[in-house]
Amino acid sequence: xxxxxxxxxxxxxxxxxTDDRAGEDTxxxxxxxxxxxxxxxxxxxxVLSGLATAFVISVLVxxxxxxxxxxxxxxxxxxxxxxxxxxxLQHQLGLDQPILVQYARxxxxxxxxxxxxxxxxxxxxxxxVADRFANSAALMVVVLVLAVPIAFFGGVVLAIxxxxxxxxxxxxxIILFKAxxxxxxxxxxxxxxxxxxxPILPAVSLIDPxxxxxxxxxxxxxxxxxxxxxxxxxxxxxxRSAMIETLEADYVAAARLRGIPxxxxxxxxxxxNALVPVIQGIALIxxxxxxxxxxxxxxxSYPGIGNALNAAIELRDVPVIQAITLTMAVGVVLINLLxxxxxxxxxxxxxxxxxxxxxxxxxxxxxxxxGGV
Amino acid sequence: MTSTLSRLRGDPQARLGFAFAGTVLxxxxxxxxxxxxxxxxxxGPTYGLPGAGTLLGYDYLGRDxxxxxxxxxxxxxxxxxxxxxxxxxxxxxxxIAAGLSKRWVDHAVVWGTDVLLAFPDLILVLLVxxxxxxxxxxxxxTVAVSFVPGVIRLARGVTLGVVSQEYVEAAKLMxxxxxxxxxxxxxxxxxxxxxVHLGIMLTxxxxxxxxxxxxxxxxxxxxxxxxxxxxxxxxGLMIQPWAVLAPVAMIGFFALGTNLLAxxxxxxxxxxxxxxxxxxxxxxxMRGNKRRLREQQARETRS
Numbered sequence: 001x002x003x004x005x006x007x008x009x010x011x012x013x014x015x016x017x018t019d020d021r022a023g024e025d026t027x028x029x030x031x032x033x034x035x036x037x038x039x040x041x042x043x044x045x046x047v048l049s050g051l052a053t054a055f056v057i058s059v060l061v062x063x064x065x066x067x068x069x070x071x072x073x074x075x076x077x078x079x080x081x082x083x084x085x086x087x088x089l090q091h092q093l094g095l096d097q098p099i100l101v102q103y104a105r106x107x108x109x110x111x112x113x114x115x116x117x118x119x120x121x122x123x124x125x126x127x128x129v130a131d132r133f134a135n136s137a138a139l140m141v142v143v144l145v146l147a148v149p150i151a152f153f154g155g156v157v158l159a160i161x162x163x164x165x166x167x168x169x170x171x172x173x174i175i176l177f178k179a180x181x182x183x184x185x186x187x188x189x190x191x192x193x194x195x196x197x198x199p200i201l202p203a204v205s206l207i208d209p210x211x212x213x214x215x216x217x218x219x220x221x222x223x224x225x226x227x228x229x230x231x232x233x234x235x236x237x238x239x240r241s242a243m244i245e246t247l248e249a250d251y252v253a254a255a256r257l258r259g260i261p262x263x264x265x266x267x268x269x270x271x272x273n274a275l276v277p278v279i280q281g282i283a284l285i286x287x288x289x290x291x292x293x294x295x296x297x298x299x300x301s302y303p304g305i306g307n308a309l310n311a312a313i314e315l316r317d318v319p320v321i322q323a324i325t326l327t328m329a330v331g332v333v334l335i336n337l338l339x340x341x342x343x344x345x346x347x348x349x350x351x352x353x354x355x356x357x358x359x360x361x362x363x364x365x366x367x368x369x370x371g372g373v
Numbered sequence: 374m375t376s377t378l379s380r381l382r383g384d385p386q387a388r389l390g391f392a393f394a395g396t397v398l399x400x401x402x403x404x405x406x407x408x409x410x411x412x413x414x415x416x417g418p419t420y421g422l423p424g425a426g427t428l429l430g431y432d433y434l435g436r437d438x439x440x441x442x443x444x445x446x447x448x449x450x451x452x453x454x455x456x457x458x459x460x461x462x463x464x465x466x467x468x469i470a471a472g473l474s475k476r477w478v479d480h481a482v483v484w485g486t487d488v489l490l491a492f493p494d495l496i497l498v499l500l501v502x503x504x505x506x507x508x509x510x511x512x513x514x515t516v517a518v519s520f521v522p523g524v525i526r527l528a529r530g531v532t533l534g535v536v537s538q539e540y541v542e543a544a545k546l547m548x549x550x551x552x553x554x555x556x557x558x559x560x561x562x563x564x565x566x567x568x569v570h571l572g573i574m575l576t577x578x579x580x581x582x583x584x585x586x587x588x589x590x591x592x593x594x595x596x597x598x599x600x601x602x603x604x605x606x607x608x609g610l611m612i613q614p615w616a617v618l619a620p621v622a623m624i625g626f627f628a629l630g631t632n633l634l635a636x637x638x639x640x641x642x643x644x645x646x647x648x649x650x651x652x653x654x655x656x657x658x659m660r661g662n663k664r665r666l667r668e669q670q671a672r673e674t675r676s
Contacts, residue, residue, distance in 0.1 A: 049484075053491055056488045057491060060492075061500065064500050064504045175632055175633060175636065178632065179576065179625075179628045179629040179631075179632035180629065181580040181628060182580075183584055183587050184621050184625050187617060187621050191614060191618065288493070290496070291493030291495035291496050294496070294499075295495070295587065299607075310499075312503075313499055316503065321500065325500050328493060329493075332491045332493060333491050336491065
């Protein structure tokens with residue numbers, strides 16, 4: 001056995017030669033790409049379907065706010081307004097027109113980022129979203145930048161050491177973080193790191209709105225840590241199962257039989273083929289972050305988009321609710337689109353076919369596999 | 374099914390999960406009978422610490438935390454069970470129908486699930502709750518609706534796998550009505566993945582509903598509820614941590630227990646063999662490399 005698997009280090013000259021050839025190959029394929037990217041029609045179709053999804057979502061958001069039993073004109077003018085003034089305001093707001101016309105007007109304004117004025121603070125709702133979105137995006141970036149590499153390398157290492165003691169203990173520990181709801185984790189961390197045991201971090205994120213949240217990292221630590229602990233286990237399990245599946249494949253065995261060093265087999269042969277679930281998993285994570293960040297933001301009073309949504313719901317501030325939910329849902333559609341494009345680009349079989357067929361429900365299946373939110 | 378059960382009994386993870394979830398379940402169901410005081414009575418000092426006559430101290434209004442803890446579990450329990458069962462029922466019906474029906478109906482259903490899956494679950498629930506009100510049954514329904522797309526996808530997938538089997542073809546050829554084929558041929562054969570998914574959904578529902586009641590949706594304030602208790606007493610975390618820690622622990626143990634159970638059930642259901650003592654091929658290889666290195670070093674030192 002040992003002789004079959006013995007490492008064969010190629011001479012240096014040979015290595016540089018293959019590198020040259022590889023460079024030529026990429027240049028060639030690049031030229032081909034510029035001339036005729038075969039997946040371009042697919043991209044067009046995918047963008048159209050994304051747009052259709054966004055349209056249905058906007059209808060849903062609009063319909064949900066129409067279900068509100070109270071009349072906005074009455075809410076604005078207060079209980080002791082005359083019928084005449086209410087009717088005039090209804091006319092001014094366009095509330096007396098057919099519902100389709102109302103939707104068209106609303107959607108047209110929403111496309112330009114104008115959702116009307118917040119009923120609570122008289123600031124344009126789009127403005128509120130833009131202000132708060134930067135903070136939430138900062139949090140998301142920190143979480144993704146830290147969680148994705150940790151989960152990726154952790155998953156690959158655990159897949160290589162499958163069923164070893166490290167693997168079983170890590171997987172058992174990970175269930176703990178996967179199981180606990182976000183706010184339970186958050187309060188646990190507050191108890192541990194900001195009140196009783198090690199009082200070193202602030203429990204409330206009092207971010208100065210005039211500067212970037214990146215310049216005030218103390219306030220980012222606890223929310224980011226909570227989100228990383230909820231999100232990284234999920235991704236790690238995905239990476240691990242994808243890697244295990246790939247490592248069992250025949251071409252990996254073939255690569256080993258050819259005497260290719262194990263490190264090269266793992267990182268050059270197996271990892272690129274395990275990338276698809278990882279990319280889709282990152283898309284799922286971003287969706288989880290958009291929703292899950294809400295509770296974490298509320299716990300830490302982090303001035304993000306989720307906290308703004310919670311406050312708007314308390315006050316029934318319809319324009320702000322519409323603006324935030326629409327932004328989030330369209331953000332998810334965009335993330336899914338990017339993930340699908342990335343999937344096609346990293347999979348040669350899909351990249352070179354004229355009608356790439358992403359298997360339907362890849363994301364839904366992955367969600368089930370990794371145990372969901 | 375019996376083999377699955379016996380395998381579950383032997384799985385330490387399933388036992389641990391059963392112990393956790395079972396304890397919390399019993400505490401929540403029988404707790405109100407054992408509570409020493411009324412969950413609403415103002416019986417002690419605000420944020421009073423645990424001492425004589427009170428196990429966990431008093432909360433922000435001076436109510437007994439232990440009694441409230443024993444009273445506060447039922448809502449999360451029934452809501453999460455109801456939400457996942459409703460989601461399973463609706464999703465299974467639509468999913469099976471989509472799997473059996475014509476191509477364009479199938480496509481429409483799949484596309485519809487895509488649209489719903491683009492909404493983050495919690496945002497969808499909050500949108501509906503904020504517009505229609507925060508009655509418990511409405512929240513249960515909305516949470517169920519947010520779970521339905523996943524069930525539809527699953528039910529459709531497994532139905533497609535079963536429909537092409539010979540025994541379904543045979544039943545069709547024998548002229549059985551469609552409802553008989555669905556009930557007696559298809560449903561029994563897709564029930565295992567659906568029931569496994571029910572367990573997984575239950576864990577999601579617990580996380581989501583406790584989160585919602587923490588945010589203040591669900592049970593109205595004077596009543597006792599774990600999520601609500603956490604939120605109410607959060608301001609006094611430094612003075613009386615037990616008022617927060619106790620409900621957090623209950624939710625945590627329940628979520629952990631159901632997760633452990635659901636995982637071992639789904640593992641038993643999918644019949645993944647636990648490879649005890651067998652190392653993966655990669656691992657074996659690494660061992661081989663290390664051994665070779667060791668031998669080489671030994672040879673070098675000898676020579």
